[in-house]
Amino acid sequence: MKKIINFLKAGLMILGLAATIHVAHAQEDKDTVKVGILHSLSGTMAISETSLRDVDLFAIDEINKAGGVLGKKIVPVVVDGASDWPLFAEKAKQLLEQDKVAAVFGCWTSVSRKSVLPVFEKNNGLLFYSVQYEGEELSKNIFYTAEAVNQQATPAVDYMLEQGKKKFYLLGSDYVYPQTTNLVLLEYLLSKGVPIENIGGGLRKDESGKVISAGRYTPFGHTDYQQIVADIKKFAASGDACVINTLNGDTNVSFFKEYAAAGLTAEDCPVVSFSLSEDEFRALPAKDLVGQLGCWTYFMSIDTPANKKFIADFNTWLAASNVAGIVKEKRVTCSPMVLSYNAIYLWKAAVEKAGSFDVDKVREALESGTISFDGPGGKVTFTKNHHMTKNVYIGETMANGQFKILKTFEQVPGEPFLKGTFKAK
Amino acid sequence: MKLLYHNITRLLLLFLLAGTLGLHAQTPSGGNTRQLITEAILSSGDEQKKKISELINADDVALTSTILTKWRKSEVYIATDAGDKKVPYTLEEDKPIRIDNGQPLTLPQGSAVETDGALRKAIASTLNLLGIADPDPKVRQGAVAKLGGQQKAEYVPLFKARLEKETNAQVKYTLKEAIAITELADASPEIQTEALKTLGSLYSKRSGDLLKKFAGDPSVPERQAAAKSSLVKLENYLSFCETIETMFRGVNYGSVLLISALGLAITFGLMGVINMAHGELIVVGAYSVYVMEGWFTRAFGDAGLQWYFIAAIPFAFVNAALVGLLLERSVIRFLYNRPLESLLATWGVSLVLQQSFRYIFGPNNVPINSPSWLIGNFTILDISFAYNRIFVVCFAALIILLTWLLLTKTPLGLLIRAVMQNREMASCVGVRTAQVNMLTFAFGSGLAGLAGAFLAQLGNVGPNLGQAYIIDCFMTVVVGGVGNIIGTVCSAISIGVATQTLEQVLQNSVLGKITVLITIILFLQIRPGGLFPTKGRGLED
Amino acid sequence: MTQSKLPLSSEHIAIIVIAFLGIVVAPYLNTLPPTSWLYISDFTLNLWGKYLTLAILAISVDLLWGYTGLLSLGQSLFFILGGYAFGMYLMLQIGVLGQSKSELPDFMVFLGYTQLPWFWRASHSFWFSVLAALWVPALVALVFGYLAFRSRIKGVYFSILTQALTYAACLMFFRNDTAMGGNNGFTDFKLILGYDIRAPETQRALYIITATTLLLIYLGCRWLTSTKFGKVQQAIRDSENRVLFSGYSTVSYKLFIFVLSSMIAGIGGMLYVPQVGIINPSDMAPDKSLEAVVWVAVGGRGTLVGPIVGAVSVNALRSYSTTAFPEYWLFLQGLVFILVVLFLPKGLVGLWTSIVEYISKQEGGLRGVWASVMESLMKRKGATK
Structure with missing residues (x-):
């Protein structure tokens, strides 16, 4: 009997092999070029990442309608990272080794980028990453259309100082982006002459008692912000305080509901958020948030013809789209989406400049500093350090879930390595 | 010293009154409120801010506050008439009412007036000044607290005048606090010391930072001592709260x-x-x-x-x-x-x-x-x-x-x-x-x-x-003792209090939770049946 | 089930053949030129390496659940502890090759550390780390198991408590202050024993080691479950009280098996890390332990082949469906699970066994079944005409 069981085992192994080989079947076509789209379409991160897939597909359709790249139509290979980081690495391997894509647009969380980074370096692939991140990284295989810390956090602090704020409470989710941002902000605030006792949220000290980091952190999916809000209320009692919020996506709901319930308002103590875009606002009761601030390199409310056209075209595309499970109603655009959109056009521009899909040649073109694109958020240009020069906007939340732009910093160059650059006076 | 101070404040009060009267003399009395507000809404830039600050002189205080509050919330709209003249209006019970004459709007409705942070700040400061005399004690209290925080000596007479008339205990408290906080900015250490003592006896939460500042400043020992003792008082009180x-x-x-x-x-x-x-x-x-x-x-x-x-x-x-x-x-x-x-x-x-x-x-x-x-x-x-x-x-x-x-x-x-x-x-x-x-x-x-x-x-x-709740739920039931509703109540409340206390003490959200989980695991080793175990004679297998 | 008395039964032959295919042939095919139709790509081989480490995890679940009746939802904790213990070695091997060009791991540099925390210092040694991947999970299992079994926690309570333990550990590892990489965990490995970890040769070697380890663990468990010890273990599953009253100390038996299975899971984790290239706390989220239980249930609990079949087939299905129809993967996983529990309590292996039994009961075996099927078909055809 066991013999049979073992035959079954063999059979299954063969079946499994067949399945994996089946996945690998590659269709070579002279008139097309494949690009990978690697986002979580299921699991916890699907909330945010699905929108990026949509806009990627939209950009690709747009380019294909206009004649493609170097005369070739782009064929997107969409894979699901399922909010599972090792699976991201597996999918990246599949895209590069099996599907042999020319470039990959994808990832949202820092950890997903970190998990695919070795894969891209090993296979000399090309990844365009488009979500605000912590910096301190520069891979020759990754191009960051994302906001660097000096394209979000430091301009926002400048703005708050300008508004006369003197006390800063640092609050974030416990992962590498908030941790690093707050580390940089701590140095930045001290360099601007803000005394250390005016920085709230707690300080972390090393063995010798030297302050190495600041901020209050909560885990993903944290739901109970009562204690933290009470702490902020105490901190803000003496006035002129603000909260620098790097909480991740949906924990913001619990936080802001608690904030409103405790009677804190944007006038007493405004909250500047870096991870809360129009897309997240769809899930927030906007009334609780009026007057709170955000800082991004794109807002849907930007009043330019390019942006208006982008939004209109995207909605038309959505209406006609037949992608399975796509949400068609009440869609908005936000910074990560536009940065993803820009990424595809920038890649196209670089390929056209290089005259080839070869990764090394495309990289060379991108690094030349001449690849730029007039996107919905204004002009963006890749610089030699794989980051972009672009406009930074400070916006204020309105009851309709949009931002009203309060201030624009023109053409800020992205800088990944900021730690240690701001010295206290 | 004290005498001089009083003289100065009296002088200031006089000036302020004179200024107010002067302005009153220039504008026709009665009905100027709507006109002033309309002008403020339709102007822009620094001009607008100046006009807003002048609104404290409007006749109808209640009306001014109502419209300003709406303005701040972006609930003021602008319609345009045939002559391209802008007519601001508000909605009252869903009916558009013109701000300039209080009549129903007959024109087609327009869009809301945009406000930004600076504008709202200007509106807020006028509202605060108006708010000192607001009929609603909550508004009075908020206004006083905000003005006190600015530590401007010219407000002290206003506070004192109000304090004499004030009947609400909470507003009285806030007025005293605001006066003391403002006095801390005074040049004289004696006045500061007095103010520090007052703040201590008021248990003023708002002055925590200022107390700390003075407690850490050894230049005037007496003042430092007062600050320190007030700070201790305050801290004890706060930790109780x-x-x-x-x-x-x-x-x-x-x-x-x-x-x-x-x-x-x-x-x-x-x-x-x-x-x-x-x-x-x-x-x-x-x-x-x-x-x-x-x-x-x-x-x-x-x-x-x-x-x-x-x-x-x-x-x-x-x-x-x-x-x-x-x-x-x-x-x-x-x-x-x-x-x-x-x-x-x-x-x-x-x-x-x-x-x-x-x-x-x-x-x-x-x-x-x-x-x-x-x-x-x-x-x-x-x-x-x-x-x-x-x-x-x-x-x-x-x-x-x-x-x-x-x-x-x-x-x-x-x-x-x-x-x-x-x-x-x-x-x-x-x-x-x-x-x-x-x-x-x-x-x-x-x-x-x-x-x-x-x-x-x-x-x-x-x-x-x-997903966020399932494990907590299981823990609650298991700790309470399976099959026992009272047990579930006790365990839920104790887990809740323990979690919040640990979070408060450790100032860390996760460590508190981890500690509670580990405690639960250990607790169940001692009492596998939970708080209220089901008693039975059977040998379950 | 009859056991063959021959020195080499057909079953043994099957094991040898499959082991040979898995350990020797598959890596060999990987070295062929990519043009050959028999070529197995690096990607596929690596994927299989990953599946096999998960199969090791599944065996550890089954050893507890299928053979001793203890449903542990903490096996992914042990798996990940093993992974982290070995991952620390890999992190330190990166050295100055990392992003930050510092001797410290990158994430520590980000967080402002200037020196290695004490518990990291021994991880420079390869052998220390390999052993740590065994004793760290074992220690946790020993302490937890001792407390739990002593107070006679069993059944569902044991499951819930192990789940709580895993959850607590998961929260712990998610904290950046724990100095274990927080949410990002460990990644961007470069070297292992001086070899480039990303080179196809290294990956092939890792695959061979994994397949061999799986074989050894399979054989070891097979032996163990056939000894007297194994019989007691299964008796505990069936009726613990009777075993207790027969004078056996069930606590020691359960504790031994719990610690052993935690070590097996740890080995799985240790092999998983260098092949997947990342380890982070989301792998020990409560769901992951349940997934491992699913594999065992799908494959067939109470057999040693079952977990392997289950782990490999479910994961292959997952790899396939997250590409082919991403939206439906959770539906599929959930439904498979419900159906298996309701209708296939013995899993795929059990299904196969019953089919075979059914066939062997028919006259003339498979041929008889064939004949009767054909006959009934003919009949129906005749009827419709």
Whole structure:
């Protein structure tokens, strides 16, 4: 009997092999070029990442309608990272080794980028990453259309100082982006002459008692912000305080509901958020948030013809789209989406400049500093350090879930390595 | 010194009065209010800010405050007449009323006036000055506190004048505090010392930072001593408030746990079914609230927002109970004798349900607006109590009471208890155990739905909501002693208080939670049956 | 089940053949030129390496659940502890090759550390780390198991408590202050024993080691379950009280098996890390332990082949469906699970066994079944005409 069981085992192994080989079947076509789209379409991160897939597909359709790249139509290979980081690495391997894509647009969380980074370096692939991140990284295989810390956090602090704020409470989710941002902000605030006792949220000290980091952190999916809000209320009692919020996506709901319930308002103590875009606002009761601030390199409310056209075209595309499970109603655009959109056009521009899909040649073109694109958020240009020069906007939340732009910093160059650059006076 | 100070303040007061009178003399009395506000709205830049600051001189204080408040909330609109003249108006009971003459607007409606931070700041400061004389004590208090924080000596006479007339104790307190805080900016150390002492005796929370500053400044020893003693007083007082507040937070966090776990206490505790899909039943309740909110706002507009929640509560219960019923009929009834397998199968169900939510409501979280009677808080001493939290506590108590009544005072309760205690025996005496199981499971699921209705008012509503609560729920039930409602109540409240206290002490959200989990694990080694173990003579295997 | 008395039964032959295919042939095919139709790509081989480490995890679950009746939802904790213990070595091997060009791991540099925390210092040694991947999970299992079994926690309670333990550990590892990489965990490995970890040769070697380890663990467990010890273990599953009353100390038996299975899981984790290239706390989320239980249930609990079949087939299905129809993966996983629990309590292996039994009961075996099927088909055809 066991013999049979073992035959079954063999059979299954063969079946499994067949399945994996089946996945690998590659269709070579002279008139097309494949690009990978690697986002979580299921699991916890699907909330945010699905929108990026949509806009990627939209950009690709747009380019294909206009004649493609170097005369070739782009064929997107969409894979699901399922909010599972090792699976991201597996999918990246599949895209590069099996599907042999020319470039990959994808990832949202820092950890997903970190998990695919070795894969891209090993296979000399090309990844365009488009979500605000912590910096301190520069891979020759990754191009960051994302906001660097000096394209979000430091301009926002400048703005708050300008508004006369003197006390800063640092609050974030416990992962590498908030941790690093707050580390940089701590140095930045001290360099601007803000005394250390005016920085709230707690300080972390090393063995010798030297302050190495600041901020209050909560885990993903944290739901109970009562204690933290009470702490902020105490901190803000003496006035002129603000909260620098790097909480991740949906924990913001619990936080802001608690904030409103405790009677804190944007006038007493405004909250500047870096991870809360129009897309997240769809899930927030906007009334609780009026007057709170955000800082991004794109807002849907930007009043330019390019942006208006982008939004209109995207909605038309959505209406006609037949992608399975796509949400068609009440869609908005936000910074990560536009940065993803820009990424595809920038890649196209670089390929056209290089005259080839070869990764090394495309990289060379991108690094030349001449690849730029007039996107919905204004002009963006890749610089030699794989980051972009672009406009930074400070916006204020309105009851309709949009931002009203309060201030624009023109053409800020992205800088990944900021730690240690701001010295206290 | 003191004399000089008084003279200066008197002088200032005079100037201020003179200025006010002077302005009054220039403008025609009566009815200038609407005109001034209209001008302010239609101007722009620094001019606008100046005009706003001059509005303190308008005749009709109440009207000025009303319109300014609306302006600040972007509820002032501008219509344009045939001659391209701009006419600002507001909505009163949904009817457009012109600001310049108070008449109904006959022109087509326009769009809202945009405001920015600086403008709102200007409006706020005028409102504050107006607010000192506002009939509403809350407004007076807020205005005084804000003006006091600016530490401008010219406001002191205003405060003092008000203090003489003021009858409300809280506003009086705030006025005294504001005067003392403003005096801290005075040049004379004596006055500062006095002010520091006053602040200490007032237990002024707002002055904490200033006290610290003076306590750390050794240049005038007397002043430093006063600051230090006031600071100690304040800190003792605050830590007392904090303790009470932490307790309250603990109780309401415990109530959330209790509401979430009660359904599980029924299905797991009484029936022995490990329902991993319990979290998803909570989500069903939460989405029911979302659906109900949509219906109400569509049917009744903004008024619906006030009352939808009342209708949503039974709706959530029924929906979750129906899903539970379906679950029991299709999966769980085959697994009553295989508890471990029921754990696995219901986990499968939970995955399917999660993905169904994504399919029906989209992967994003959905927004839920709380009715206004659940927003806000009230304060005793310096301890604030949020309405929604108080509601949760009361509601938890109510649910417990109803559940207890159902289990002990109704025929169904009797049957449920009979089946739980001895299924075979109950069956022998003619109880239809299959039916009782089904009803009990549906009831437990319905309770999960109620929990969802509440969680919807406190945080996210999305497909993953249930996952965040499931382990906490299991812990609560196991600690309480399986099959014991009172045990569940005790364990929920103690876990809640312990978690909040640890969070407060450690100033860290996760370490508190980890410590509680580890404590629970250790506690169960000592008392494997939980707080109130079920006593039995049988040797279960 | 009859056991063959021959020195080499057909069953043994089957094991040898499959082991040979898995350990020797598959890596050999990987070295062929990519143009050959028999070529197995680096990607596929690596994927299989990953599946096999998960199969090791599944065996550890089954050893507890299928053979001793203890449903542990903490196996992914042990798996990940093993992974982290070995991952620390890999992190330190990166040295100055990392992003930050510092001797410290990158994430520590981000967080402002200036020196290695004490518990990291021994991880420079390869052998220390390999042993740590065994004793760290074993220690946790020993302490937890001793406390739990002593107070006679069993059944569902044991499951819930192990789940709580895993959850607590998961929260702990998610904290950046724990100095274990927080949410990002460990990644961007470069070297292992001086070899480039990303080179196909290294990956092939890792695959061979994994396949061999799986074989050894399989054989070891097979032996163990056939000894007297194994019989007691299964008796505990069936009726613990009777075993207790027969004078056996069930606590020691359960504790031994719990610790052993935690070590097996740790080995799985240790092999998983270098092949997948990342380890982070989301792998020990409560769901992951349940997934491992699913594999065992799908494959067939109470057999040693079952977990391997289950782990490999479910994961292959997952790899396939997250590409082919991403939206439906959770539906599929959930439904498979419900159906398996309801209708296939013995899993795929059990299904196969019953089919075979059914066939062997028919006259003339497979041929008889064939004949009767054909006959009934013919009949129906005749009837419709």
